[in-house]
Amino acid sequence: MQKSWTRRLNLIAIIGTLPMILVAVGVFVIGVGFSVLWSFTSSKLFPSYDFVGLAQYRRLWSDGRWLISVDNIWLFGLLSIGFNMVFGYLLAVFMDQRIRNEDLFRSVFLYPFAMSLIVTGLVWQWALDPNLGLQQALRNFGWQGFSFAPLVDSRTALYGLVVASIWQGSGVTMAILLAGLRGVDEEIWKAARVDGIPAWRTHLFIVAPMMKGAFATAFVLQCVSVVRVYDLVIAMTGGGPGIATTMPAVYVIQLITVRQNVGQGMAAATMMLLPILVVIAAMGLLRWRRSRAGRVAA
Amino acid sequence: MTVTTDSVAAVPSSVSIQDLSLSFGTVKVLESLDLDIKEGEFVVLLGPSGCGKSTLLNCIAGLLDISGGRIFIKGRNVTWEEPKDRGIGMVFQSYALYPQMSVEKNLSFGLRVAGTPKDEIARRIARAAEILQIEPLLDRKPAALSGGQRQRVAIGRALVRDVDVFLFDEPLSNLDAKLRSELRVEIKLLHRRLKNTMIYVTHDQIEAMTLADRIAVMRGGVIQQFDEPQVIYKKPVNRFVAGFLGSPGMNFLDGEIMLRGGQAAFVADAIDVPLTKYDFGPAGAKPGPAVLGIRPEHIAVNAGSDWPFEAVVPVEIVEPMGSDTIVWSRLGRQAVTMRVTAERSPKVGDRIGIGFDPINASLFDTDGNRL
Amino acid sequence: MTAAATFSVRPATSVGAEPRGPKPRRLSIGRFGVYAFLVVSALFFLVPLYIMVVTSLKGMPEIRLGHLFNLPAEVTFQPWVDAWLHACTGRDCNGLSPGFLNSVKITVPSVVISIVCASINGYALTFWPYKGANLLFGLLVFGAFVPYQVVIYPLIIGLSSIGLFATLPGIIIVHTIFGMPILTLLFRNFYAALPVELFKAARVDGAGFWRVFFHIMLPMSVPITIVAVILQVTGIWNDFLFGVVFAGRSNWPMTVQLNNIVNTTTGVREYNVNMAATILTAAVPLAIYFISGRWFVRGITAGSVKG
Numbered sequence: 019m020q021k022s023w024t025r026r027l028n029l030i031a032i033i034g035t036l037p038m039i040l041v042a043v044g045v046f047v048i049g050v051g052f053s054v055l056w057s058f059t060s061s062k063l064f065p066s067y068d069f070v071g072l073a074q075y076r077r078l079w080s081d082g083r084w085l086i087s088v089d090n091i092w093l094f095g096l097l098s099i100g101f102n103m104v105f106g107y108l109l110a111v112f113m114d115q116r117i118r119n120e121d122l123f124r125s126v127f128l129y130p131f132a133m134s135l136i137v138t139g140l141v142w143q144w145a146l147d148p149n150l151g152l153q154q155a156l157r158n159f160g161w162q163g164f165s166f167a168p169l170v171d172s173r174t175a176l177y178g179l180v181v182a183s184i185w186q187g188s189g190v191t192m193a194i195l196l197a198g199l200r201g202v203d204e205e206i207w208k209a210a211r212v213d214g215i216p217a218w219r220t221h222l223f224i225v226a227p228m229m230k231g232a233f234a235t236a237f238v239l240q241c242v243s244v245v246r247v248y249d250l251v252i253a254m255t256g257g258g259p260g261i262a263t264t265m266p267a268v269y270v271i272q273l274i275t276v277r278q279n280v281g282q283g284m285a286a287a288t289m290m291l292l293p294i295l296v297v298i299a300a301m302g303l304l305r306w307r308r309s310r311a312g313r314v315a316a
Numbered sequence: 317m318t319v320t321t322d323s324v325a326a327v328p329s330s331v332s333i334q335d336l337s338l339s340f341g342t343v344k345v346l347e348s349l350d351l352d353i354k355e356g357e358f359v360v361l362l363g364p365s366g367c368g369k370s371t372l373l374n375c376i377a378g379l380l381d382i383s384g385g386r387i388f389i390k391g392r393n394v395t396w397e398e399p400k401d402r403g404i405g406m407v408f409q410s411y412a413l414y415p416q417m418s419v420e421k422n423l424s425f426g427l428r429v430a431g432t433p434k435d436e437i438a439r440r441i442a443r444a445a446e447i448l449q450i451e452p453l454l455d456r457k458p459a460a461l462s463g464g465q466r467q468r469v470a471i472g473r474a475l476v477r478d479v480d481v482f483l484f485d486e487p488l489s490n491l492d493a494k495l496r497s498e499l500r501v502e503i504k505l506l507h508r509r510l511k512n513t514m515i516y517v518t519h520d521q522i523e524a525m526t527l528a529d530r531i532a533v534m535r536g537g538v539i540q541q542f543d544e545p546q547v548i549y550k551k552p553v554n555r556f557v558a559g560f561l562g563s564p565g566m567n568f569l570d571g572e573i574m575l576r577g578g579q580a581a582f583v584a585d586a587i588d589v590p591l592t593k594y595d596f597g598p599a600g601a602k603p604g605p606a607v608l609g610i611r612p613e614h615i616a617v618n619a620g621s622d623w624p625f626e627a628v629v630p631v632e633i634v635e636p637m638g639s640d641t642i643v644w645s646r647l648g649r650q651a652v653t654m655r656v657t658a659e660r661s662p663k664v665g666d667r668i669g670i671g672f673d674p675i676n677a678s679l680f681d682t683d684g685n686r687l
Numbered sequence: 688m689t690a691a692a693t694f695s696v697r698p699a700t701s702v703g704a705e706p707r708g709p710k711p712r713r714l715s716i717g718r719f720g721v722y723a724f725l726v727v728s729a730l731f732f733l734v735p736l737y738i739m740v741v742t743s744l745k746g747m748p749e750i751r752l753g754h755l756f757n758l759p760a761e762v763t764f765q766p767w768v769d770a771w772l773h774a775c776t777g778r779d780c781n782g783l784s785p786g787f788l789n790s791v792k793i794t795v796p797s798v799v800i801s802i803v804c805a806s807i808n809g810y811a812l813t814f815w816p817y818k819g820a821n822l823l824f825g826l827l828v829f830g831a832f833v834p835y836q837v838v839i840y841p842l843i844i845g846l847s848s849i850g851l852f853a854t855l856p857g858i859i860i861v862h863t864i865f866g867m868p869i870l871t872l873l874f875r876n877f878y879a880a881l882p883v884e885l886f887k888a889a890r891v892d893g894a895g896f897w898r899v900f901f902h903i904m905l906p907m908s909v910p911i912t913i914v915a916v917i918l919q920v921t922g923i924w925n926d927f928l929f930g931v932v933f934a935g936r937s938n939w940p941m942t943v944q945l946n947n948i949v950n951t952t953t954g955v956r957e958y959n960v961n962m963a964a965t966i967l968t969a970a971v972p973l974a975i976y977f978i979s980g981r982w983f984v985r986g987i988t989a990g991s992v993k994g
Contacts, residue, residue, distance in 0.1 A: 030896040031815035033822075037804040038871065042823045046830035049841035056840070065844060109728060112721045125980065126729045129736075132976035132983070134925030136942045137969045141735045144742065144958060145755070148991050155755035185732065197988040205412035208379050211471070213426030214400030227416040238832075245834045249927040251947055269754050270836040271928075280840060287837045294832050386707045633758040 050291070055060060057284035065280065070102035074285040083261050084286060085271045094176055094265070095244045098183040102240055103233075106191025111221060113192065114199050128189040135186065139253025142182040143169065175255055179247075179263055182254060187243065191236045198232025199225065241297070245290060266290050319505065329388070330355040331376065331481055336385035338537075345371050349385070351531075354421065355480075355514065358614075361517045363534035364560070369517045370485055372534070376515065377483055378402050390480055400430075402481075405474025409486040411466045413458040416686040419469050423476050437476075444475040464495050469554040471506070476626075484516040488523065500526060521561045525549070533557045550676075555684035558609050564642055566678070567652045569608045573601060573679070573687075582608050582679070586648030589625040594674045597687055602638050606687065607680040614676040615654040617628045623671025631666045645670070654659075670686040671679060716969065743767065743963035750958050766959035772966055774960055775946040777936075777951065783967055785945035789903070790924055790971075792855060793940055797862035798919045804910060805867055809874025810900050814886050831868035835928060846933065853935030862923050862934045870915050877905065877911040914986040917979055921972045941968045 025267075032039070057075070060068045065166075078084050109127060113120060130138065145151050148167035156164040168178035202225050210220040249268040251257055257264040257272075266286060271281030330515075338346040346368050353359050361369035374380040375425035376387060378399035386395045394402045394687040414422050420441060427437045445451045448468045458466055467487055474482055488496045506525055507514055518524055524531050525545045532542040541553040552558035558566050571584030573591070573668075578592040580601035581640050589608065591601065616623065629652070641661040654670060662668050668679070679687040738755060743766050745759040772782040779785070787851060812824055843852060851857035855940075881904075889899045930940040945968045949961045976983055 027586075028817040029813060031811045031817050031820075034807045035811045035820070037863070038808045038867065039823060041867050042826040042830065044845075045838055045842070045864055046826050046833060048831065049838040049845070052841045052844075053837050101889060105728075108724070109778065114727055115718075115721050115726065117721065120964060121980070123729060124984065125977070126732050129973065129976055129984065132921055132925075132972045133969045134927065134942050134972070136925075136927045136946050137965045138735075140945070140961065140965050141739055142698055142882055143949075144962065145735055147958075150750060150958065152755045158754055185735065189732070193984055194988060203412065205408040205410050206414070208374075209377060209406070209408060209412035209414075212399045212404065212406045213429070213477075214398075214427050215426060219429065224414050224416070240362070241932070244834055246836075248896055249834075249942075252927070256950060264586055266833065267836050271839070272842075272931075274840050284840060287834070287840070289340060291837045292836045294834065298829065298832065302798035380708050384708045393706050396710045397706070 031038070042197070053284050054288050054291075055284075057282075057288045059281050061280035061284070063278040063280060069114035070281070075214060075283045075289075077282055077284045078289070081282075083264060084266075086261055087264050089245070090176060090263060091265050094179060094247070095241070095285070097180045098187075098244055099237070099240045101180070101184050102187050102191050103236065105188045106236065107195055107226075109188065109192040110199055113196055124193070127192055130186045131190050133186070135247075135249035136253045138182055138186050139250045142185070143254045146178050156168065169255055170259065172259045174264045175259060179250065179254060182250060183244075183247070186250075187240065191240065194236045194239070195229065195232050198229040201232075202228050231257045238297075248297055319592075324363050329353060330357065330387040330390060332650075333372075333376070334388070336387065337373060337383050338371060338380065339383045343535065346375070346382075348492070349539060351532060351539065351542065353513060355390075355513055356511045358514045358516065358527055358529045360524040360531045361515065361534060362519070362521060362531050362560075364519060367533050367534040368537040369519075370479055373483055373485055373515060373517050377404055377406055377464050393536070393604040395473060400426075403475045403479045404481045404483055405479045405485045407470045407485065409489050411470040412492075413466060413469055415458050415474075418455050418457055419450065419461070419472075422458070422469060423473055426473070427476060438588075440476040440478060441472075444472040445621045447475065447506070448472050455469035464499055467491070468502075471503075475510075480512060482512055482514045484514065486517050486519070488518070488520075496520075496523075502529060510549050521563070525561070533560060540560065550611075551686070552678055553686050555607065555609070556681045558678055558680070562611055564612050564653055564655070566609045566611050569610070569647065569650050569652070571606060571608060573603050573606045575601065577601050579640040582606065582674070584608075584648060584650070586627065587625075587650075589674055589677075591674055591679075593624065594677065594679065596679075599687065602681065602687065606684050607682075608674075609678040609680065609682075610672055610676065612653045615670050615672045617643065617653070617654055617656050618659070619671070621669070621671070622671050626669065626671040628667050631662045631664055631668060634661055634664055636661065643668070696720070722860055739962050739966055743770075743959055743966055745959055746956060749884070752952060752973065754816055763959075766963040769957070769960045769965035770948070773950070774948045774957075774964060776947040783941055783944055783948070786939060786941040787967070788927070789934070789938050790940040790942075793858055793930070793934065793938065794920055794923045797859045797866070797923050801863040801866035801919055802912065802915050804863060805870030806874045806905070806912070807900065808871040809876075809878050810904050811896075812871070812875045813878040815884075816895060819994055822859060824875070827868045827871055831872075832863075835865070839928075839932065843932070853933065853938075855938050856933070858929060858934040858938065861929050862926070863930070865929070866919055866922065868902075870919065873911060873915055873918075874908070879910065881907065910985075913979075913982050917975060918986045920975060924972050 050153070056065050058069050058071060059066050060070050060073075065073075082277060119125070136298050146153075146167055146169050148170050151167065152166055153167045156166075167179075168174035205219065206224060206228070210224060246267060247265055247306075248271065249261055251268050255263045257268050266289070270283050270286045270290070272285060273279045277283075324667065329352050333349055333351040336346060336349040336351075337344070339386070346440055349372065361372060363369045371380065375382050376389075378394065378397055378523060382395070386393060388394065389402055389404065392403075394551060399406075414420075414425065417425065423441050424437050425445065427440070445454060448464065448471060450468050450472060453461060453465055453469065458469070462470065470487070487503075488499055491499065500523055503516075507527075516523075521660060528545055529542060531545055531548055533540045535556055540557050541548055549556060552561065555568070559568070569587060570580075571582050571587060574581055574583050580594070580596075580603075582589040582591055587608075598681055629645040629647060631645055633672075635642040635644070636658060639658060641656050641658050643656060643662060645652055645654065656662070681687055732926045732992060741756070744762045744764070746761060746763050746765075749760055770782060770915065771784050773780060773855065774782045776783075808824075808827075812820055842864075846852040846860070851860065884925065885903060885907075886899060889903050894902065896957045924940075926940070927946065931943045931946075934940060934943075945964050948964050949956075
């Protein structure tokens with residue numbers, strides 16, 4: 019009697035969560051599976067099942083455009099995430115100093131997150147305009163030699179993207195790190211103060227290690243948004259000048275739409291997926307090892 | 317209003333607080349406190365939550381900026397000093413050990429920052445480890461320690477600072493009852509061995525009674541009474557202090573003091589207690605409404621008939637506690653409890669004879685002050 | 688309470704003399720540095736907004752003078768009118784207003800459906816876990832990290848095969864799919880933090896799956912629902928990639944039209960119209976942000992507490 023009751027209720031639960039089942043399995047398993055599958059075929063615009071082994075991957079890695087995309091995403095990622103984390107951390111530390119108008123400052127730091135990446139890209143594109151933007155405005159102020167129009171030059175365009183990305187994302191990092199900072203037991207601060215440890219050392223050597231969770235969260239969120247960066251590139255540079263700021267995300271979309279080469283596009287997409295899988299596997303391994311170690315401690 | 321005892325000996329004061337006040341905005345948390353703690357003394361700040369005892373401790377430590385008054389430690393005015401320059405060590409309720417560092421690093425971090433030479437650090441750690449018996453734990457991280465071990469390490473961190481005054485902020489409140497009583501004894505032995513001044517905050521009156529040389533009972537930011545435990549227990553200065561110490565609590569009987577031909581008596585329904593032997597304060601016996609307080613253990617049950625006050629009362633509830641039994645009864649319409657040994661417990665419905673001597677009692681006026 | 692780097696003054700004489708009462712609080716170097724850093728950072732964040740607004744209120748001749756930071760000599764709202772009604776977004780020149788309507792048509796149903804699904808998911812995962820439920824949830828969370836480009840093509844094929852590619856229902860489905868992981872996580876964490884006695888008491892009273900959900904859990908879910916709504920409205924309204932791929936030309940959201948106005952116009956670039964268009968596009972999420980304030984922060988930090 020008891021068993022059939024619970025089985026019936028669990029059936030209702032299954033029905034209720036049908037969308038989740040469909041999405042989890044249909045999209046994230048089957049969908050991903052097909053993408054990987056089609057990377058081994060010669061699909062053009064529509065899927066075909068003519069398998070060609072690793073040919074698409076070979077073509078991929080000999081395509082200059084792809085190689086530039088990969089270089090770009092690494093450089094962009096490193097700079098963007100690096101500056102974002104440092105800037106976000108500094109903002110969080112200073113915001114925690116019992117300042118007045120904290121809410122006002124926080125509103126200012128976070129509002130870029132509420133704006134679309136398209137909006138962000140377009141505004142910064144305008145600000146960095148070589149003829150009428152920041153560069154010209156400051157020259158008109160008298161600073162003749164000022165040059166700050168990275169988007170025009172293919173060697174510096176990427177840095178313009180980095181600036182826009184920092185502007186958009188530092189506030190979120192700050193919010194997450196500030197929450198982590200505030201979760202630290204107040205008595206740790208007291209103990210450090212009684213011990214005579216200066217504030218900066220307390221931050222770096224005692225409190226920051228205690229905020230590992232917040233740092234990890236902010237870092238992972240950053241990584242995910244960097245890999246996905248499509249809207250910002252399209253709005254700010256369109257991938258240019260030329261192909262100077264093209265990214266894997268843009269590359270894949272171009273291949274499956276304009277260039278009508280789904281097979282190669284799926285190969286590129288699978289390459290994008292690999293680092294994520296590695297990171298998830300690493301995190302899973304860490305968590306598994308920590309839970310085993312945790313059972314030993316008192 | 318503060319009550320202090322006269323310092324009998326000419327022992328130099330270790331910690332002295334003069335006219336200390338603390339307000340947060342318009343809220344007065346501590347008001348004009350005076351406190352003189354002798355060197356080597358173990359003083360307990362005792363009181364319910366929100367009475368200001370932890371706040372006072374934090375002020376002494378220098379973690380809170382005071383609004384008025386002065387603080388002296390070993391004769392030095394430390395009112396504006398940072399905590400690290402006050403010559404204090406502090407132990408916190410949540411231990412506050414640095415979680416990423418080993419025990420040894422926890423103990424040495426402050427010393428290393430201050431530039432203490434390495435061999436001196438090693439010497440101090442060895443000494444603290446030996447006193448607190450934490451030598452085998454030096455390489456472990458706090459997460460791998462039990463609650464009692466963590467608290468010992470926390471005490472060790474204060475020990476290595478080589479200071480004169482130790483401050484304890486409810487250090488045993490996070491531990492279970494058994495550990496609490498074990499560590500209580502250890503702290504007492506520690507004090508006996510080190511002979512440092514110790515200021516200890518707690519809401520547990522048993523800790524206060526067992527550990528303190530003197531207790532400062534606090535309420536609403538004001539020190540109610542500052543004296544030796546036995547004095548506070550026997551002669552509480554007001555009703556709050558009387559009710560706060562002792563378990564089970566003191567009985568309070570409402571009634572009136574009447575003068576009959578020069579002799580004072582406490583009178584209520586079914587109660588008539590002659591007060592000839594009662595030790596009145598300087599104000600003397602004031603006729604009028606009053607409260608008589610008598611502790612359960614001072615009421616004799618079925619114990620002869622030579623008591624200044626005697627009565628026969630019904631037994632309403634019996635609470636066996638193992639070694640003792642608490643008996644609930646009634647004098648007139650007022651509830652009264654008394655304590656008997658387990659072997660002599662009466663049964664519910666019995667009528668028992670009780671008696672007490674007012675010399676053990678405390679009288680309070682309507683404001684709660686001792687008469 | 689944290690240790691701000693204040694420099695205290697050691698009293699000249701130690702015994703019983705001057706120091707009494709509160710420490711003298713001078714604006715020390717440390718404190719000044721803190722405010723300086725924060726103010727300069729705030730300026731960095733505010734400058735683009737300032738430029739947006741100021742440019743959108745100027746006439747083109749004034750813009751061509753190149754003084755980006757100057758306030759408009761003559762304030763004109765014509766760029767705003769042009770952006771809303773006349774700007775060319777590809778083939779049509781009807782401004783952003785059709786896009787605004789499209790964005791609303793996309794956002795409202797998507798938000799409602801994705802939140803309903805996610806709340807049921809979170810509820811079921813917390814109180815009615817069935818075999819494999821946690822595995823499914825793990826897959827969902829995995830999906831939150833998968834780059835969109837990996838599943839975009841299969842989705843195109845899938846939606847085409849049921850005739851929903853480049854349609855309004857199609858884009859709504861896509862937003863529901865990609866909103867599900869984070870929202871389910873939010874709701875699950877929320878329900879997991881509720882006292883389980885509530886649930887047990889309801890079950891003892893004889894309530895089943897749906898009844899407990901509608902009568903007990905849903906009424907209690909107001910705080911987290913507000914957070915979820917804010918996150919979803921912002922995310923969906925600001926989306927570009929899915930809009931341009933799945934919505935179909937007649938349903939393009941504001942963001943797509945905005946990009947068309949600015950980046951694909953030939954001939955003279957009307958910077959003031961462009962900036963007015965960006966403000967109009969950013970207006971809705973920005974308004975929600977400034978109104979909801981604390982809820983927004985809660986949303987970000989709540990989503991970051993990973994199970």
